[in-house]
Amino acid sequence: MSTQPGVRPDPAFGLLELYDEALPHVYGYLLARCGERSLAEDLTAETFLAAVSAVRKPDAPELSIGWLIGVARHKLADHWRRVEREQRGLRVLEGDPDPVEDPWEVKLDAIRARAALAELGAHHRAALTLRYLDGLPVPEVAAHLGRTVHATEALLVRARNAFRRVYTGEEGRP
Numbered sequence: 001m002s003t004q005p006g007v008r009p010d011p012a013f014g015l016l017e018l019y020d021e022a023l024p025h026v027y028g029y030l031l032a033r034c035g036e037r038s039l040a041e042d043l044t045a046e047t048f049l050a051a052v053s054a055v056r057k058p059d060a061p062e063l064s065i066g067w068l069i070g071v072a073r074h075k076l077a078d079h080w081r082r083v084e085r086e087q088r089g090l091r092v093l094e095g096d097p098d099p100v101e102d103p104w105e106v107k108l109d110a111i112r113a114r115a116a117l118a119e120l121g122a123h124h125r126a127a128l129t130l131r132y133l134d135g136l137p138v139p140e141v142a143a144h145l146g147r148t149v150h151a152t153e154a155l156l157v158r159a160r161n162a163f164r165r166v167y168t169g170e171e172g173r174p
């Protein structure tokens with residue numbers, strides 16, 4: 001592709017080169033967190049559109065899959081905020097003064113879950129973090145941990161059971 005002197009190529013072409021490699025990662029990240037294919041597809045499209053805008057700015061970030069996952073994380077958070085605003089508006093219209101969940105309870109649950117995760121062995125903590133917090137599919141978790149897929153699935157079963165025991169306070173009971 002030839003360019004005219006003084007004409008700068010569109011920086012979004014760099015994103016186009018990364019697109020094929022990054023698409024499954026971005027889509028997989030979003031699908032693992034929202035659980036709906038159509039929503040994950042919409043948010044993936046929003047992610048790449050936002051990335052095009054960002055790379056065209058003078059202080060554009062360096063393109064990478066990690067950066068695109070960060071953009072996807074923001075798009076997912078924006079989606080959740082929109083849904084919460086809509087639900088809050090519906091509750092007001094319906095005359096329901098009580099929110100569905102107490103924000104303090106949610107916060108306490110998150111603190112308790114973090115504490116339970118911290119009590120687990122490193123191999124259980126790593127497997128659960130990669131699978132459920134990072135949303136990686138089991139084969140990628142296996143690759144990160146240097147295990148077979150079958151061994152990783154078994155590890156995840158044991159890790160979930162250990163987490164459940166610690167989280168519910170069953171740890172140490174006869």
